[in-house]
Amino acid sequence: MDKGARMWLQRSKVQWAKYGDRNSKYFHARATQRLRHNSIHALKKGDGNWCQSQEEVAEYIVTYYKELFNLANPTNLENTNQFVNTIITEEMNAKLVADFEASEVHDAIKQMAPLKAPGPDANRLKKILPNIITENQSAFTKSRLISDNILVAFEFLHSMQRHTGKDDYMAIKLDISKAYDRVEWVYLEAVMRKMDFDEKWIRLMITCITTVSYSILISGEPKG
Known part of the structure; x- marks a missing residue:
């Protein structure tokens, strides 16, 4: 193709x-x-009023996401990170920040499928992920999909409905934002430092995150 x-x-x-x-x-x-x-022809705002023109729709949506992803500058990160373990070894760091040659980049790009991401040979972090991610985590684990959570929740609630006996069970539905989209940059940096990632790797990751720009596609036109 x-x-x-x-x-x-x-x-x-x-x-x-x-x-x-x-x-x-x-x-x-x-x-x-x-x-x-x-195409979005009109949009109802939180106050009940309507955005009728494309300009009003675009302005409202862009403003919403600017406020949604605005930095909150969290404090007391030390108290939160006391539960984060130091697990990155010197050997792991050496592999992560090792120099690379142009031929390695060329080979990594050549082995990519047209519509897919690079394989493990081009992803240094992927090789140490099993040491970072626990087995009970449902994302970034080989052969495990985030959508599996839906099946687990369904089976759990189904078993509760059929449960008989003296013991009682309770399910709590929480309103939680998408974790990755709302992670504070300073918190991510603090966690990587607590896990003992090399400073060179931390700077590289933070640069990749903080230099990204986004546009919102509204009725086929990028806005923001």
Whole structure:
């Protein structure tokens, strides 16, 4: 599949390409159809008023996410991090911050599938993740999906309904924001330092996080 067809495949979000359909015109039509379907013509605000124009809709959405992801400058990080273990060894740090050659970058890019991320040979952190992530964690664990949590919760509630006996059980539904989207940068830096990551690695990770910019796609147009 050529580069143009891959682009329209990504935009159209169609899975049929793996079965042999390489018609980029078809993918173009699918992307256009999705654009019409996903257009926002009006939006109701929290105070009950409506945004009627595209400019009002865009301004309201951009302002919402700016406030949502604004830094809170948390304090007392030491009290929170007292439960974080120091687990990164000198050997792990040496592998993470080791110098690399241009040929390594070339090989990592060449082994990538067109629509996928680099493999473990190009991901130094992935090799030490099993030492960082516990077995009972449901994300970033090989052969385990975040969606598995839905199945576990369903099975748990189902067993509670069928439960008989003297012991009682209780389920609590919590309103929790998406963890990664709301993690404070200073907290992440403090955790990495407590885990004893090399300062060079910490600076690299913080740079990757803090230099990212976002635009919100509203009715097919990037805003913000």
